[in-house]
Amino acid sequence: MLAQNKTTPFLLGYRLYVVAFFxxxxxxxxxxxxxxxxxxxxxALPWQGFTLDWFFGDTEPKLGMFHDRRLLQGLYYSFVIxxxxxxxxxxxxTTNAFLFVxxxxxxxxxxxxxxxxxxxxxxxxxxxxxxxxASDTANYVENRFDLELEFLRPGLMxxxxxxxxxxxxxxxxVITARLKKFDATMEEAAFNLGASRARVLRTITLPFLRPAxxxxxxxxxxxxxxxxxxxxxxVGSEAPLTITMYDRMAKVGSTPVLNAVSFxxxxxxxxxxxxxxVVQRDKSAx
Amino acid sequence: xxDNSTYDLExxxxxxxxxxxxxxxxxxxxxxxxxxxxILGPSGxxxxxxxxxxxxxxxxxxxxxxxxxxxxxxxxxxxxxVKMVFQHLALFPMMNVYExxxxxxxxNGVGTAEIKxxxxxxxxxxxxxxxxxxxxxxxxxxxKQRIAIARCMVLDPDVLLLDEPLGALDLKLREAxxxxxxxxxxxxxxxxxxxxxxxxxxxxxxxxxAIMNQGEFEQIGTPQDxxxxxxxxxxxxxxxxSNRWSGVVKASDGTGGKVETEQGLPMxxxxxxxxxxxxxxxxxxxxxxxxxxxxxxxxAESTAEAGDxxxxxxxxxxxxxxxxxxxLVRTGSGELVESDVTLTGDxxxxxxxxxxxxxxxxxxxxFADQGSA
Amino acid sequence: xxxxxxxRLSLFLLFAPFAxxxxxxxxxxxxxxxxxxxxxxxAPRVYxxxxxxxxxxxxxxxxxxxxxxxxxxxxxVTALALLIGFPIAYYIAKIAGPRSRGxxxxxxxxxxxxxxxxxxxxxxxxxxxxxxxxxFLQWTGLVGAPVEFLYNDVAVIIGLxxxxxxxxxxxxxxTLDGMDNxxxxxxxxxxxxxxxxxxxxIVPYAxxxxxxxxxxxxxxxxxxxxTPILLGGKNSSWFTEQIYNQFITRFNWEGGAAFGMLxxxxxxxxxxxxxxxxxxxxxxxxxxx
Numbered sequence: 001m002l003a004q005n006k007t008t009p010f011l012l013g014y015r016l017y018v019v020a021f022f023x024x025x026x027x028x029x030x031x032x033x034x035x036x037x038x039x040x041x042x043x044a045l046p047w048q049g050f051t052l053d054w055f056f057g058d059t060e061p062k063l064g065m066f067h068d069r070r071l072l073q074g075l076y077y078s079f080v081i082x083x084x085x086x087x088x089x090x091x092x093x094t095t096n097a098f099l100f101v102x103x104x105x106x107x108x109x110x111x112x113x114x115x116x117x118x119x120x121x122x123x124x125x126x127x128x129x130x131x132x133x134a135s136d137t138a139n140y141v142e143n144r145f146d147l148e149l150e151f152l153r154p155g156l157m158x159x160x161x162x163x164x165x166x167x168x169x170x171x172x173x174v175i176t177a178r179l180k181k182f183d184a185t186m187e188e189a190a191f192n193l194g195a196s197r198a199r200v201l202r203t204i205t206l207p208f209l210r211p212a213x214x215x216x217x218x219x220x221x222x223x224x225x226x227x228x229x230x231x232x233x234x235v236g237s238e239a240p241l242t243i244t245m246y247d248r249m250a251k252v253g254s255t256p257v258l259n260a261v262s263f264x265x266x267x268x269x270x271x272x273x274x275x276x277x278v279v280q281r282d283k284s285a286x
Numbered sequence: 287x288x289d290n291s292t293y294d295l296e297x298x299x300x301x302x303x304x305x306x307x308x309x310x311x312x313x314x315x316x317x318x319x320x321x322x323x324x325i326l327g328p329s330g331x332x333x334x335x336x337x338x339x340x341x342x343x344x345x346x347x348x349x350x351x352x353x354x355x356x357x358x359x360x361x362x363x364x365x366x367x368v369k370m371v372f373q374h375l376a377l378f379p380m381m382n383v384y385e386x387x388x389x390x391x392x393x394n395g396v397g398t399a400e401i402k403x404x405x406x407x408x409x410x411x412x413x414x415x416x417x418x419x420x421x422x423x424x425x426x427x428x429x430k431q432r433i434a435i436a437r438c439m440v441l442d443p444d445v446l447l448l449d450e451p452l453g454a455l456d457l458k459l460r461e462a463x464x465x466x467x468x469x470x471x472x473x474x475x476x477x478x479x480x481x482x483x484x485x486x487x488x489x490x491x492x493x494x495x496a497i498m499n500q501g502e503f504e505q506i507g508t509p510q511d512x513x514x515x516x517x518x519x520x521x522x523x524x525x526x527x528s529n530r531w532s533g534v535v536k537a538s539d540g541t542g543g544k545v546e547t548e549q550g551l552p553m554x555x556x557x558x559x560x561x562x563x564x565x566x567x568x569x570x571x572x573x574x575x576x577x578x579x580x581x582x583x584x585x586a587e588s589t590a591e592a593g594d595x596x597x598x599x600x601x602x603x604x605x606x607x608x609x610x611x612x613x614l615v616r617t618g619s620g621e622l623v624e625s626d627v628t629l630t631g632d633x634x635x636x637x638x639x640x641x642x643x644x645x646x647x648x649x650x651x652x653f654a655d656q657g658s659a
Numbered sequence: 660x661x662x663x664x665x666x667r668l669s670l671f672l673l674f675a676p677f678a679x680x681x682x683x684x685x686x687x688x689x690x691x692x693x694x695x696x697x698x699x700x701x702a703p704r705v706y707x708x709x710x711x712x713x714x715x716x717x718x719x720x721x722x723x724x725x726x727x728x729x730x731x732x733x734x735x736v737t738a739l740a741l742l743i744g745f746p747i748a749y750y751i752a753k754i755a756g757p758r759s760r761g762x763x764x765x766x767x768x769x770x771x772x773x774x775x776x777x778x779x780x781x782x783x784x785x786x787x788x789x790x791x792x793x794x795f796l797q798w799t800g801l802v803g804a805p806v807e808f809l810y811n812d813v814a815v816i817i818g819l820x821x822x823x824x825x826x827x828x829x830x831x832x833x834t835l836d837g838m839d840n841x842x843x844x845x846x847x848x849x850x851x852x853x854x855x856x857x858x859x860x861i862v863p864y865a866x867x868x869x870x871x872x873x874x875x876x877x878x879x880x881x882x883x884x885x886t887p888i889l890l891g892g893k894n895s896s897w898f899t900e901q902i903y904n905q906f907i908t909r910f911n912w913e914g915g916a917a918f919g920m921l922x923x924x925x926x927x928x929x930x931x932x933x934x935x936x937x938x939x940x941x942x943x944x945x946x947x948x
Contacts, residue, residue: 011754018750018763021743025770028781028821031791035784092676099673114681120874121685122882122926124899125919128906129688132695132916165684189376191363192341193390193441203389207380226774229884229899233906242776246885249776254783262777269772277765 033266036259054260065260074244077156078225081240084160085167086220090213092164093171097179097209100172116173118166123229130162131233155236162230167223171216178212211279218276222269241265293355294319294477295340295368295445300349302335309335311501312349317445317479317494322471324480324488327498328524333481336498337447340479341370354444364393369438370447374454375430377422383409383433384418390441408440411473427455431463432470439474448480452487464490485525489513497521519570519653528572529623532655538565542647545569549619554594554647568655577649578625580613580641595650597643599623601635615643689923696917712917722901722918729898730925732812733880736819740827740876741869743820748831749861753840764832771825779889782818783809786890810892818890823879827872834868835861870939874930881926898922 039051058067065071100112118126131154138152151157182205190200228242235243245258293316302310310332317323325333338344340351342363350357358366369390378386384405391401409415412432417425425433431451438446448467452460468491471478482488488495489509496506497520505517516522523530533547542556543563555571557563580601599615602622611629614622623643627635635641699711716722751763770778785791786808796802808814842860862869887897902922905915934940 014746014750014754018747021747022763022766024821025766028778028785029770029773030781031784032777032781092680095673095676099670099677103670103673105670105674111677114685115677118685120878120930122878122899122922124882124884124902125692125923126688128902128915128919129692130684131906132912133688133691136691136695161684165680168680183374183376185372185374185376186378188341188343188363189370189372190378190389191343192368192370193437194364194393195389196364196393199393204378222772226772226776228775229882232884232903242774245776249780249889254780258780259784262773262780265777266773270769273768273772 029266032259033263034259035256036263038256038259040256054256055264063257065257065264068257070244070248071241071257071261074239074241077238078240078242081156081159081163082221082224085163085224086171086217088160088164089167089171089220090175090217092168093175093216094209094213096168096172097175100176101179101182116169119169121166123166123227124233126165127162127230127233130158130165134158153236154234156238158234158236159231159240162234163224163227166230167220170223171220174216174219175209175212178209182208214279215276218272218279222272225265225269292319293317294353295323295479296350296352296355297336297340298350298352300336300339300351301347302332302339302344303347309501310339310346313498313501313503314349315496315503315506317477320475320477321493322468322478322480322491324482324492324495325498326482326485326488326495326525329483331498332501333483333498334449337370337449337479337481340445341368341447342366367441367444368447369441369443369445370449371434371438371451373449373451375434375451377430377434377437379422381422382418383420383422383425386422386433387418387437387440390437394441404440408436411439412436412470428459428463428466431455432466435467435470439476443476445477445479446474448478450482450484452482452484460487467491489525497524499524516572516651519572519655522572522651522653526574527624528574528651529578529625530573531571533569533571535563535565535567535569538563545571545652547571549617549621551597551617551619553650555650555652556648557652563652563654569652570655572651572653573645573649575612575624576626577645578623579644580615580625580627580635581644582635583640583642594647595643595645597623599641599643601637601639601641603637604629604635613641615641617643692916692919695913696920698913700913706913712914713921715914716917716921725896725901726898726921726925728896729881729922730929732816732819733877734929736816736823736880737827737873737877739816739820740824741873744824744827744872745831745869748828748835751828752832752835752838753843767825767828767832770821771829775822775883775885776889778822779818779886782814782821782890786814786817809890812891815887815891815895818886819880819883822883822886823876826875826879830868830871830875831865834865838864866937867939870933870937873933877929877933878926881922881929 036054037050037052038047039049052064054064056064056066058064096115100108100115134152138149141147141149141152186204186208187200190204191197195203225240226242228246231240231243239247241261245261248255248258296316298314299312300310300314301308301312313336325336327333335344339346342358342361342365346359350359352358353366353368358368378389381389387405387408388401391404396404405418406415409418412435414429414432414436417429417433422430422433434451435446435448452463452467455463464487467478467480471491480488480491489512492509494506495509495512497504497512499520505512505521507515512521512525516525522528531545531547531549531551531553533545533553535543536546536552537544541562543554543565545553545555547553553571555569563569597617599617602614602616604627605612605614606629609628611627612624613627613635614624616622625643696712697708697710698706699709701707747767751760751767755763783790787793788805788807788809790808792808793802793806796806797804838861842864843856847856882899884897884899884903887895888900891897898918899922902915902918905911905918
């Protein structure tokens, strides 16, 4: 049953199963992407010829995604949110990695579990709990001090915080795993060669962590970009792309411009994911 | 040569406690400039702790460490001119060879041109002039070793510490590196302090060796000294192979006498370690295999003058290893005695043959057992 | 000693971001939600503490039916994901050649980087009345008229399984990858057949990965919102939809908070049971993957 070369019927069946699985995996993605190029008003068969109108068309009814203001705005907000979320998450992920790999303090195991917990809380719950706390606080401050704290109302700030609340766990796990592999004698060797504490951190430890930090940042960016559940409850007037697309789907119904956006996002995240893999591979080649 | 400054490294009553565990107990030694000094001991004897104190990674609980005559207590590791080659070398994988060697110079604020010159110079000296641009993972095991040493030597340290750097290498390379390390030490003329649990590494390379056991130095001396004149039973047992017997002294004139072993055999000995051995004390006797002759009864007469100890036995087995071949002889009382033999391939001893074991009392090193003298 | 002070200071500095994150974004919000869920509106702007919101849940069969339905369908999806995913993970980790292994693993990851929304959208285009599969069946002549595959439980289960199966495969591959091949060979060598080797050696070894995959899969499924709504249509009856309705449509935050707590308690209970039954802990399963 292990890697053997003789082709038994069992192995042949097994291979067919694997192939079928990958078709299952690819089918909806292909259908979501392919109809972006169909010269039709509906994302459905029959195929009516190739067009790029759903990307670049500038007139109704074939208004392409690059001329659709609402979609472009959504893209922009998604981008801003994802940048903030990944920067925050990588920062906290790095400090958490040092805390849990290097630090010695009572209750370490308990706190480590606490760090993992946000990953298993449903995103919807994270969204509403943060919404409730932020609104309560804002209401309290308003009643008591007559002060309107705008940033605690649904909007970009809350979306960033809501996504950060569980993405920080992902980055922490990625960077912790890398730091655990670090050979601490390397730091001692650098000290021994005359480096100061700050210089050791800058020239030895952080460069070692860099691939994991970049990879974690990319993962955070992508997870933030595609998040829907948590964002749904925290979103204000500045709707990110997933929310805009969902609105469009619910109100207007599916049009090929949504396929164009899907294609664009798939290519974009594919490239980013590839980048994160290249960065990670760098480490394994050492 | 009594001037203090001729010692590159001195330790005066250095101790280290981890909680109630005393890892290093009042160790004192001094190492003259430009010599190769080894600290040899079984794992867990405290040798690594001692070295980490010299490098500054641990603070001693008591005593003083002096480098070039100056105490370094309280000096952080990055300010001590003691460099260290780590057990797994700890070369920086994200830098190439040049950057690795230049690292310490950069930390000291040396100029770029000067760094270039010094790095090339040290690479020439370790006979690897062309590897500057290589990545660490492109180097062979022996090359890595030399780069790790060069990375330290480029900083012109007062003392170079080496923490079992040969442990990870395979046997052949290890043998070659022993000689190479010795040559490098000659070339740089810097004091090397070498930590190991492998006695052959220590004996081959060192000018002086300290034997460490349970946090204490048992003996410091030249390799020959330690081998032929061990001061304690631990040193006799740890350095080199030996056959050992326990027994009770039946007659003694202080420096030599007669012992009856636990198996009831009489044996004559000479006192080792300048101890006076009294009658009635319990002792351990060590005899190295190369000093025991295994002869057939027919040849026994011709070796009569060679030894005043004699034992009957039967060849149990031959351990053939070229020039280092051994024979195991089972004596009448059932124990196995190891003895060196020269196997010529012609008329050699065979298992089952009756033989006699012969050795001189001068080679029977006797130590009074702890707490019984 | 100065060294000790530096150590304590840096420990404090490292602990601060962690504490801020966990306290402000996880613990306090959940406490706030518990408090809110225990409030009852007795008059405009007048609230009392009571279990009224929870009682309403119990008294209204449609609510607890939805929760039970969400839970049982999530379990079904988890089981399906394990059954479908395990052979794939085993193939990637143990059977595929070293070169194709990395490629297959990457292929598995690609849908992971694509939004839930796009994945559900893709399924809609495939399954709906005017969709690809319906068209294909008409073209082959198997059916005479367009067929609607969307807006039923099967579509929801397919979509959910598709969405979460990668979170099952990834931890499985990494645990199986760490398993020494010679253990399997030894199993055969000692006289085991394919089934006993699977049951006695491979599955017990992969248990942390299986449990990790199941926990994440179950949580994601029970907490998902988009897929059941888009593929199940109006009558999908998913519990997250109830929460959304309470919060956004009916603006009954107290009731929504109570529903949120119930979902959290229910899923935590299921996971706790799962961990107890399999003898694993959260730290050595989810945290490792």
